[in-house]
Amino acid sequence: MRAVVLLSGGLDSATVxxxxxxxxxxxxxxxxxxxxxHAAELAxxxxxxxxxxxxxxxxxxxxxxxxGGSALTDxxxxxxxxxxxxxxxxxxxxxxxxxxxxxxxxxxAEVLDAGEIHFGxxxxxxxxxxxxxxxxxxxxxxxxxxxxxxxxxxxxxxxRAPIIGMSKAGIIRTGARLGVDYALTVSCYQADDDGxxxxxxxxxxxxxxxxxxxxxxxxxxxx
Amino acid sequence: MRAVVLLSGGLDSATVxxxxxxxxxxxxxxxxxxxxxHAAELAxxxxxxxxxxxxxxxxxxxxxxxxGGSALTDxxxxxxxxxxxxxxxxxxxxxxxxxxxxxxxxxxAEVLDAGEIHFGxxxxxxxxxxxxxxxxxxxxxxxxxxxxxxxxxxxxxxxRAPIIGMSKAGIIRTGARLGVDYALTVSCYQADDDGxxxxxxxxxxxxxxxxxxxxxxxxxxxx
Numbered sequence: 001m002r003a004v005v006l007l008s009g010g011l012d013s014a015t016v017x018x019x020x021x022x023x024x025x026x027x028x029x030x031x032x033x034x035x036x037x038h039a040a041e042l043a044x045x046x047x048x049x050x051x052x053x054x055x056x057x058x059x060x061x062x063x064x065x066x067x068g069g070s071a072l073t074d075x076x077x078x079x080x081x082x083x084x085x086x087x088x089x090x091x092x093x094x095x096x097x098x099x100x101x102x103x104x105x106x107x108x109a110e111v112l113d114a115g116e117i118h119f120g121x122x123x124x125x126x127x128x129x130x131x132x133x134x135x136x137x138x139x140x141x142x143x144x145x146x147x148x149x150x151x152x153x154x155x156x157x158x159x160r161a162p163i164i165g166m167s168k169a170g171i172i173r174t175g176a177r178l179g180v181d182y183a184l185t186v187s188c189y190q191a192d193d194d195g196x197x198x199x200x201x202x203x204x205x206x207x208x209x210x211x212x213x214x215x216x217x218x219x220x221x222x223x
Numbered sequence: 224m225r226a227v228v229l230l231s232g233g234l235d236s237a238t239v240x241x242x243x244x245x246x247x248x249x250x251x252x253x254x255x256x257x258x259x260x261h262a263a264e265l266a267x268x269x270x271x272x273x274x275x276x277x278x279x280x281x282x283x284x285x286x287x288x289x290x291g292g293s294a295l296t297d298x299x300x301x302x303x304x305x306x307x308x309x310x311x312x313x314x315x316x317x318x319x320x321x322x323x324x325x326x327x328x329x330x331x332a333e334v335l336d337a338g339e340i341h342f343g344x345x346x347x348x349x350x351x352x353x354x355x356x357x358x359x360x361x362x363x364x365x366x367x368x369x370x371x372x373x374x375x376x377x378x379x380x381x382x383r384a385p386i387i388g389m390s391k392a393g394i395i396r397t398g399a400r401l402g403v404d405y406a407l408t409v410s411c412y413q414a415d416d417d418g419x420x421x422x423x424x425x426x427x428x429x430x431x432x433x434x435x436x437x438x439x440x441x442x443x444x445x446x
Contacts, residue, residue, distance in 0.1 A: 062285050062327065069334030089372045096330030099370045103326040104285065107319030111292030131370045139369050143362040147322045147354045149312045 002026045002114035003160075004105045007049060007057070009041030010187045011207060012163060013120035014048045015175035019162050020118050021052050022178055028112060029054040032101050034094070035065025035073045040195040044186040051184055060104055070094040072189060079189045081200040089128050090202060092189055098131035102140050102159065109157045110150050117144075121161045125168035125210060127202050137161045168210030176216055183219035196223035225249045225337035226383075227328045228277070232267030233410045234430060235386060236343035238398035240275045242385050243341050245401055251335060252277040255324050257317070258288025258296045263418040267409040274407055283327055293317040295412060302412045304423040312351050313425060315412055321354035325363050325382065332380045333373050340367075344384045348391035348433060350425050360384045391433030399439055406442035419446035 003020050007013045007029040020027050031045040042059055049057035068074035071091045084090035098121070105117045121132040130136060137159055145156035163171050175182065187207045188197035197204050199222045211218035226243050230236045230252040243250050254268040265282055272280035291297035294314040307313035321344070328340045344355040353359060360382055368379035386394050398405065410430045411420035420427050422445045434441035 058289065060285065060289070062283065064330060066281065066283070067331050067334045069330075089375065093372055094330075095333035095372070096326055096370060099329060099366065100323070100326040103319055103323040106322060107287055107292075107317075108290045110318035111290045130372060130375045133369070136366070136369045139362070139366040143322065143359070143366050146356070146359045146362050147319060149316055149318070149353060152312065152353045 001116070002028060002112050003116040003118050004028045004030055004109045004112065004114050005054070005118040006101055006105055006120065007031050007045045008120065009044030009048060009185060010120070010203070011175070011182055011185045012122055012171060014052070014180050014182070014185050015163060015171050016118050016120040017048065017052045017054065018175055018178040018180045025116070027054045028108065028114065029057040030105050030108060031057070031059045032104065033059055033061045034097060034100070035063045037072055037075060038186065038189050038191045040191040040193055041186045044184060044195060047184040051181060058108070062100060062104070064094060064097065064100070067095070079201050083202060083205070084128065089130065092127060092202060093129050096131070098129070098136070099140070106144050106148065106157055110148050114157065115155070116158045116160050118160045118162065121164050122166065122168070122171065123164050124166060125206050127206070134161070134164055137164065167213070168206055169213035172210050172214040172216055176214070192223055196221045198223065224339070225251060225335050226339040226341050227251045227253055227332045227335065227337050228341040229324055229328055229343065230254050230268045230272060230280070231343065232264030232271060232408060233343070233426070234398070234405055234408045235345055235394060237271045237275070237403050237405070237408050238386060238394050239341050239343040240271065240277065241398055241401040241403045244275055248339070250277045251331065251337065252280040253328050253331060254280070254282045255327065256282055256284045257320060257323070258286045260295055260298060261409065261412050261414045263414040263416055264409045267407060267418060270407040274404060281331070285323060285327070287317060287320065287323070290318070302424050306425060306428065307351065312353065315350060315425060316352050321352070321359070322363070329367050329371065329380060333371050337380065338378070339381045339383050341383045341385065344387050345389065345391070345394065346387050347389060348429050350429070357384070357387055360387065390436070391429055392436035395433050395437040395439055399437070415446055419444045421446065
C-alpha cells in the first residue's frame, strides 16, 4: 500500500517514516516550504527521505511568511529561549500550518490512491500546539472522508499519527531500534544554514531532554 | 469585523464578496494559484476584489499541477464538454482543492483576527464536487475550532457558505441586486488568457443556464 508521509526533517517525522517503512509501505514523503526560518530542516528532510527509502520526496511551496503571525515565519518575532508558561501556546505556533500541510498531503494521497497519510504529531513532550492533539487528527480524518471523491466512493484516506501518545524518549528509542540516524535530522527552530542547532529553543530543549531520558547519545550538532 | 473571503474570480465567490460587503465586513480576499489551466480567473479575481471594495487581495501559490489527477491541473486530461453522468464526480474535480484553500484562509484569518471565512460553495446547480457540500463545510468549521489557537481560546473562526443552498439563478439575482458586474468574472474551465469562455464546459453550461433562468442578460464573453 502507498502512504503519504509528512516529513519535516525533524526527529518525530523521521521516526514516523521509519515506522511506515517497517510496515513495508510505499512511502511518498511530503515536505512544505512555508517560509520557515529554519529552512535547514528541508535539507534534512531530503537526507532522511533518501536514507529511509522513501519512494519519492516532494517539497511543496506555500508562502505563509506573507501572513506572518509566528516566530517561525516572521523574522521580527524572536524565537523564545525560555519555555512558555504552562497551558499557553508559544509564539512559535504557526496558524493553521498542520491543517495546510495535511490538506496538501490529502490532495496528493488521493491522486496516488494512497490509503493513508502519516503525520508525526506528538501530544506528550511537545510545545502545546493545538494542531498536534488527537482530537485535531480525528477531526481532520473525518473531514478527509467528506472532502474527497475517494471518501465519497468508500475509500477514505486514513490519517495515522503513530507517535502521538509516545514520550520523546519513547520516540527516540523506537527510531533507534529501526536504525534511524538522528544525526541527519534538524529540530532547532533557528538552525543555521548548515543545520547546526541553537541548543536553547523549545525544540532543542525537548529534543535534548529526550535523548537524555532515552539513555542514547545525542548526535545533534550544536553551534 | 474582518473576514477572509475566498475569491476564485468566478460568479459565485464574487456574489459572496458582495454579500460580505453588504454586511460592512472588512474583507480580505484570498485567491489561490494552484496550477489551474484557467488562470484567467485570477485576473478576474483582481478585478472583482477592486470593484467590490476588498480591503486587500492576496494570491497565494500552491502548485497542485505537480500532482495532477484533474482536468483542471493536468493539461493531458481534456475538460469534458458534455455533462458527467448523474451521481458521478467529473474529472474537473481537483483532489482536496477546497480543503487546501480553506486551510490557507484559516491561517490568514487567525493572523488577522478575522472572525469568519466566507466560501462560495454551492450544492444546488453545481458539478457534484464533494467539497462543496454542507457537511464538508460543517466538518471544516469543526476542524478549524480544534486546529487553532483562536479556537482553543474560545474565538473559533466560523466558516460561512451563504450561497450553498441557492440556485444559480438565485445567486445571480442576489448579485445583480448588490451591483455585481458579472462581466468582470470568469467561470469557464478553459477560458483563454483574455478570459473569454468556451461555452461548452460544465462551468459555462451551468452559468449560462443560470442567467437564462434568472431572466438577466448574460454578459459572458464567449470566444
